[in-house]
Amino acid sequence: MEDVSQDLSNMSYMHLVAMVANYLQPKRYMIVLDDVWNVYLWSQIHVALPDGAYGRVMLTTRNEDIASFPFEAGSHVHHVQPLNEKAAWAPFSKKAFSSWPNNCCPPELESIAGDLLVKCQGLPLGIAALGALMSTRRLPSDWMKFSSTLNWELINNPTLDVVKSILLLSFNDLTYRLKHCFLYLCSFPEDYVIDSARLFRLWMAVGLWKELKGLSRKRLLKAT
Numbered sequence: 001m002e003d004v005s006q007d008l009s010n011m012s013y014m015h016l017v018a019m020v021a022n023y024l025q026p027k028r029y030m031i032v033l034d035d036v037w038n039v040y041l042w043s044q045i046h047v048a049l050p051d052g053a054y055g056r057v058m059l060t061t062r063n064e065d066i067a068s069f070p071f072e073a074g075s076h077v078h079h080v081q082p083l084n085e086k087a088a089w090a091p092f093s094k095k096a097f098s099s100w101p102n103n104c105c106p107p108e109l110e111s112i113a114g115d116l117l118v119k120c121q122g123l124p125l126g127i128a129a130l131g132a133l134m135s136t137r138r139l140p141s142d143w144m145k146f147s148s149t150l151n152w153e154l155i156n157n158p159t160l161d162v163v164k165s166i167l168l169l170s171f172n173d174l175t176y177r178l179k180h181c182f183l184y185l186c187s188f189p190e191d192y193v194i195d196s197a198r199l200f201r202l203w204m205a206v207g208l209w210k211e212l213k214g215l216s217r218k219r220l221l222k223a224t
Contacts, residue, residue, distance in 0.1 A: 028055065030058065032058045032059075033059045034060050035060060035062070036059050036061045036063075037063055039066060042069075059071075083122040083123075085117065085118070092127050093131070096134040112143045112144060113143070116143070116146075116150070120163075123162065125163050133146075133166065150166070153168065181208055184202065
């Protein structure tokens with residue numbers, strides 16, 4: 001918002017509601033609530049939205065119960081379809097083969113790369129996570145080993161969807177020392193915007209910097 005002189009963290013809920021309502025009242029606006037998993041969020045926000053046809057709210061979620069919730073009269077649910085194999089290949093290749101000429105998959109990896117991509121079920125987050133994870137692997141044997149591990153995770157952990165399985169394997173792929181740095185992020189609230197310089201100082205305060213003294217500050221922050 002423009003010209004907010006007060007500390008928002010010290011305002012009461014009703015004060016914030018009134019401020020948002022007054023700010024939006026004369027305007028046309030669009031609010032995007034991304035990756036919503038609880039209808040409680042909507043109940044907290046919609047009271048601050050002015051009546052009238054000047055604004056729109058778009059909410060994204062992967063939870064069918066959230067999508068079917070009766071938010072407001074006139075609400076519309078759009079089911080986004082997963083990417084087909086051809087559409088999924090471009091973002092995957094851009095990440096997975098970023099160090100190869102023209103971001104092109106080498107012939108010896110085409111088959112296993114295609115098999116792995118199918119497991120993402122067309123989900124953009126899974127495709128991006130998988131591509132980033134595979135970018136450090138260049139040998140077909142490494143790709144085959146990862147594929148076997150992912151298959152095991154999906155079969156033996158049915159409560160995990162493919163995206164969570166890939167993210168879990170991404171964490172497991174970190175070195176022991178970097179895992180410590182990554183786990184330190186759990187001390188921050190969900191969706192909190194973490195300043196990298198502050199995070200680095202906190203790592204130093206608890207001694208993690210001593211364990212990582214072989215890395216420069218810039219390289220360490222980039223790695224995590």
